Amino acid sequence: xxxxxxxxxxxxxxxxxxxxxxxxxISGHTALYWYRQSLGQGPEFLIYFQGTGAADDSGLPNDxxxxxxxxxSVSTLKIxxxxxxxxxxxxxxxxxxxxxxxxxGQGTRLTVV
Amino acid sequence: DAKTTQPxxxxxxxxxxxxxxxxxxxxxxxxxxxxxxxxxSQGPEYVIHGLTSNVNNRMASxxxxxxxxxxxxxxxxxxxxxxxxxxxxxxxNSGGSNYKLTFGxxxxxxxxx
Numbered sequence: 167x168x169x170x171x172x173x174x175x176x177x178x179x180x181x182x183x184x185x186x187x188x189x190x191x192i193s194g195h196t197a198l199y200w201y202r203q204s205l206g207q208g209p210e211f212l213i214y215f216q217g218t219g220a221a222d223d224s225g226l227p228n229d230x231x232x233x234x235x236x237x238x239s240v241s242t243l244k245i246x247x248x249x250x251x252x253x254x255x256x257x258x259x260x261x262x263x264x265x266x267x268x269x270x271g272q273g274t275r276l277t278v279v
Numbered sequence: 280d281a282k283t284t285q286p287x288x289x290x291x292x293x294x295x296x297x298x299x300x301x302x303x304x305x306x307x308x309x310x311x312x313x314x315x316x317x318x319x320s321q322g323p324e325y326v327i328h329g330l331t332s333n334v335n336n337r338m339a340s341x342x343x344x345x346x347x348x349x350x351x352x353x354x355x356x357x358x359x360x361x362x363x364x365x366x367x368x369x370x371x372n373s374g375g376s377n378y379k380l381t382f383g384x385x386x387x388x389x390x391x392x
Binding site: 170 | 320321322323324325328364366370372377378379380381382383384385
C-alpha cells in the first residue's frame with residue numbers, strides 16, 4: 167500500500183485542546199497539500215509544501231493553525247486552542263510535483279466537543 | 280481562480296452512460312480542466328484532465344467544447360461504484376498557483392441498480 171496515509175483516522179478533542187494530525191505522503195512526492203472539508207462542501211485549500219518549505223499557507227484560517235514538514239516527507243498539521251468550528255475532515259494530498267495529479271489520503275475526521 | 284458551475288446532483292441507472300456537465304465560461308487560455316471524484320468516506324481521486332482536445336482514459340472520457348467554455352465528463356457504463364461527488368476544477372497550467380486545486384460543491388451522482 168503506497169498511498170497517502172493519514173493518522174489518526176478519527177480524533178475527538180475538547181474545546182481549547184491542542185491537536186496534531188499526521189500525513190505520510192507517497193514516497194518521492196515533493197509536493198504536499200492540506201485541505202479541510204466541512205459537511206456538504208468541497209475540500210478547502212489550507213497549505214502547500216514544496217519540499218520542506220511552505221510555498222503557500224494562504225488558506226490557513228488563523229494563527230492557531232500551523233503545519234510543518236521538516237524533512238520533506240511526513241507533515242504534521244497542528245491546531246492550537248481548538249474550537250468547535252474546527253470540526254471537519256482534514257485531508258492531505260501529495261503529488262510528484264506541484265502541477266501533477268494529486269493523491270489524497272482518506273482524511274482525519276476531527277471533532278471538537 | 281476561474282469558477283466552474285455544475286449541477287448539484289444527477290441520477291443514472293447502472294450500465295448506462297452518464298454525462299456530467301461543467302460550465303467554465305471564464306476559463307483562461309492556460310487553464311487545464313481537471314476532474315476529481317470523491318467516493319463516500321474517501322479522499323478525492325483524480326479522474327481525468329485536458330486542455331483543448333478530448334481525452335480518454337480507463338476511467339472516463341472528457342469532452343471539451345471548442346470554445347472551452349464547457350466540458351463534459353463521460354462515464355461510458357456507470358456502475359454502483361461510480362456513485363460519488365464529481366468535481367470539475369480549473370487548474371492553471373503555469374504561473375505561481377498551478378499547484379492549487381479549488382474545489383466547488385461538485386455534482387453528487389447517484390447510480391440506481
